[in-house]
Amino acid sequence: MMQQTAEPREAAQLEEIERRAVDFARKAGEILLSHFRKPLEIEYKSDGRRDPVTQADRESEDWLRSAIAEAFPDHGIVGEENPNSEHGSAEFVWVLDPLDGTTNFLNGLPVFATSIGVLHKGRPVVAAIFVPGPDAGSVIHARRGGGAFQDGRPIAVTPNAEPERGRLTGMPSYYWRMWGFKDGLRMRLGEIRSLGSIAYEMALVARGSMQLCLFAQPKIWDVAAGILLIQEAGGRVLEKRARRARWSPFSVFGNESVTLDELHDWRSAILAGSEDVAEHAGDRIHLRSRFIFRLRRWWAERRSRRSQ
Numbered sequence: 001m002m003q004q005t006a007e008p009r010e011a012a013q014l015e016e017i018e019r020r021a022v023d024f025a026r027k028a029g030e031i032l033l034s035h036f037r038k039p040l041e042i043e044y045k046s047d048g049r050r051d052p053v054t055q056a057d058r059e060s061e062d063w064l065r066s067a068i069a070e071a072f073p074d075h076g077i078v079g080e081e082n083p084n085s086e087h088g089s090a091e092f093v094w095v096l097d098p099l100d101g102t103t104n105f106l107n108g109l110p111v112f113a114t115s116i117g118v119l120h121k122g123r124p125v126v127a128a129i130f131v132p133g134p135d136a137g138s139v140i141h142a143r144r145g146g147g148a149f150q151d152g153r154p155i156a157v158t159p160n161a162e163p164e165r166g167r168l169t170g171m172p173s174y175y176w177r178m179w180g181f182k183d184g185l186r187m188r189l190g191e192i193r194s195l196g197s198i199a200y201e202m203a204l205v206a207r208g209s210m211q212l213c214l215f216a217q218p219k220i221w222d223v224a225a226g227i228l229l230i231q232e233a234g235g236r237v238l239e240k241r242a243r244r245a246r247w248s249p250f251s252v253f254g255n256e257s258v259t260l261d262e263l264h265d266w267r268s269a270i271l272a273g274s275e276d277v278a279e280h281a282g283d284r285i286h287l288r289s290r291f292i293f294r295l296r297r298w299w300a301e302r303r304s305r306r307s308q
Helices: 010-033 055-071 102-106 196-204 220-232 260-264 273-284 291-308
Strands: 042-046 050-054 076-079 092-100 113-120 124-130 138-143 149-150 168-170 177-180 189-194 213-217 235-240 268-276 285-287
Touching: 010 055, 010 092, 010 113, 010 124, 010 138, 050 055, 050 102, 050 260, 055 076, 055 092, 055 113, 055 273, 076 220, 076 260, 092 102, 092 196, 092 220, 092 260, 102 149, 113 220, 124 220, 138 196, 138 220, 149 220, 168 196, 196 213, 196 220, 196 268, 213 273, 220 268, 235 273, 268 273
Parallel strands: 076 092, 168 189, 168 213
Antiparallel strands: 042 050, 092 113, 113 124, 124 138, 138 149, 177 285, 213 268, 235 268
16 A cells, blocks of 8 residues: 655654654553553443443543643544543544443453544544553554554554455454345455454554454544554555445545534444455445344344343
C-alpha cells in the first residue's frame, strides 16, 4: 500500500502528536493495570447487566482528557464514557476508548486495550493502542506516512494473498448468522477468534498476528486508531456504509467538515487485512437480510432458553 506523505511542517506536527499519543496511551494503560485483578465498583449502562463501566474506565479517560486538553487546548475530544469536548468543529479530534474489552478486564483476562486515534478533518492521522503483555505492556502506534510500530519496532500485516487455513481471523461470535460467504470462503477463513476487544483485534492485524478482521457495526472509538495502524502496516481497510452497498476503501469518517456529534454517532461495517486478503474477502462477504438474521437469532435464543 502506498503511504501518503506529509509536508515537512505537517510531518513535524504529526510526529509530535504521535509522540504524545504514545505517552498518553502508555500512562492510561498503567492506570488500567493498577486496577487489573482487583476489586472494582461496576456500573451498567444497559439493562440486563450489559455494557459495564468501572472506575478504571473513568479514571483512565479522565486522565486522558486532562492530558490532551493541557497539551492541545484547541483540539476536540470524542470518547465513549464522557460528553464531547466543546470544540465542536476542531480540525484535530482525539477519539478515545479508555478500556476496550471491559468484560475481559473484569474477568481477569488480559485481552483489552486503550485506544487513541487522532483525526484531522475526519481522516485518521495518528494512532496509539496500549495492549497488556509481559512487564508493563506495549504500545502499537503510527502516524500518517510514517509506518506502523510496536514500541518503536516496525510491524507489518501478513503477506498472504488470500485467507489461509491455519491463520487467525477475527470475527464476531454471531458471524455465521449475520454474514454470508461466497465461493467457499467460509471454509477458508482460518481459525476464527472473537476476542471481545475490537481495538485489540485490529492491533493484532496490524502486527501480523491475525490475517483478517470483520466488524458489523463498530463505534468510532473502537476503530479510529486501528484503521490507521493497519493502513500504515501495509494493509487495507474496507467499509460498508449501507447494507446493500459494496465494500469500498476507507478514507474518512463522514467528510472533512464533520462535527464531533457526527463523529460520535458514526457507524459502518469494517473489513481489514492485507491488501490482497481484504479485497479477496470483500468480494465474497455480504450481509444477510435482516429478516433472516433476526430469525436465526430468535431461534438460537429459543433453543438456549429451552436448554436451561
